[in-house]
Amino acid sequence: MGIITKLFGNSSKKETETMTNVKLAVIYYSMGGTNYQLSKWAEEGAKEAGAEVKVLKVPELAPQSAIEGNPAWKAHVDATKDVPEVTLNDLEWADAIIFSVPTRFGNMPSQMKQFLDTTGGLWFNGKLVNKVVSAMTSAQNPHGGQEATILALYTTMYHWGAIVAAPGYTDPVTFAAGGNPYGTSVTVDQDGKMVENVEAAVKHQAKRTVNVAELVKKGNQ
Numbered sequence: 143m144g145i146i147t148k149l150f151g152n153s154s155k156k157e158t159e160t161m162t163n164v165k166l167a168v169i170y171y172s173m174g175g176t177n178y179q180l181s182k183w184a185e186e187g188a189k190e191a192g193a194e195v196k197v198l199k200v201p202e203l204a205p206q207s208a209i210e211g212n213p214a215w216k217a218h219v220d221a222t223k224d225v226p227e228v229t230l231n232d233l234e235w236a237d238a239i240i241f242s243v244p245t246r247f248g249n250m251p252s253q254m255k256q257f258l259d260t261t262g263g264l265w266f267n268g269k270l271v272n273k274v275v276s277a278m279t280s281a282q283n284p285h286g287g288q289e290a291t292i293l294a295l296y297t298t299m300y301h302w303g304a305i306v307a308a309p310g311y312t313d314p315v316t317f318a319a320g321g322n323p324y325g326t327s328v329t330v331d332q333d334g335k336m337v338e339n340v341e342a343a344v345k346h347q348a349k350r351t352v353n354v355a356e357l358v359k360k361g362n363q
């Protein structure tokens with residue numbers, strides 16, 4: 143047994159064998175497709191852990207002319223036109239939520255912030271308390287704000303009274319993905335291709351989020 147396995151155990155094996163009744167919403171924004179792909183991997187991982195999953199996009203705020211003027215953006219918008227837009231009902235429905243957003247000046251995109259800013263009513267009525275959450279991101283540079291973006295998103299989560307299920311170093315796959323313990327993050331090159339292979343880390347994060355949500359649900363019964 144290697145030192146990493148000794149330290150962390152083989153948690154992903156245990157997790158894949160667990161069936162849950164957890165409902166997970168994967169809520170993302172993407173311009174070039176990276177965060178959509180991360181969301182799809184999260185969906186796969188969570189389903190393997192037995193969760194019911196919805197992948198949902200936040201509403202676009204950019205003018206149509208800006209999208210039309212950028213072929214890659216337009217292609218992504220067209221390719222994901224059938225992905226449902228998230229509503230506040232989805233937040234009420236979900237036991238667990240994974241967010242995935244591109245880094246914008248070291249922060250989340252305004253599209254996601256705008257959506258979060260519509261949750262005041264749910265927050266006021268205590269409907270977001272004990273939601274189990276985690277977040278993922280991408281950026282063009284490894285030190286271009288990946289950790290800052292995830293932490294900015296978590297700030298809102300603390301106001302919700304949500305439970306942040308960050309991956310930490312609970313599985314060695316995190317190291318191969320760049321070692322971000324706050325949430326999986328990936329670097330995207332000039333052509334929009336992911337630099338690190340983060341698929342396993344995303345799936346681990348999704349399973350861990352489902353498992354923590356299951357513990358919270360059980361504890362509430």
Ligand SMILES: Cc1cc2nc3c(=O)[nH]c(=O)nc-3n(C[C@H](O)[C@H](O)[C@H](O)COP(=O)(O)O)c2cc1C
Pocket residue numbers: 171172173174175176177178243244245246247248249279280281282283284285286287330334
């Ligand atoms: C307005 C804007 C701001 C950005 N700010 C940053 C940044 O602060 N750091 C960085 O490394 N990349 C930055 N980027 C690059 C994006 O993070 C990158 O294109 C994105 O992660 C790709 O994700 P997507 O394919 O899901 O859209 C920025 C891009 C835009 C359009």
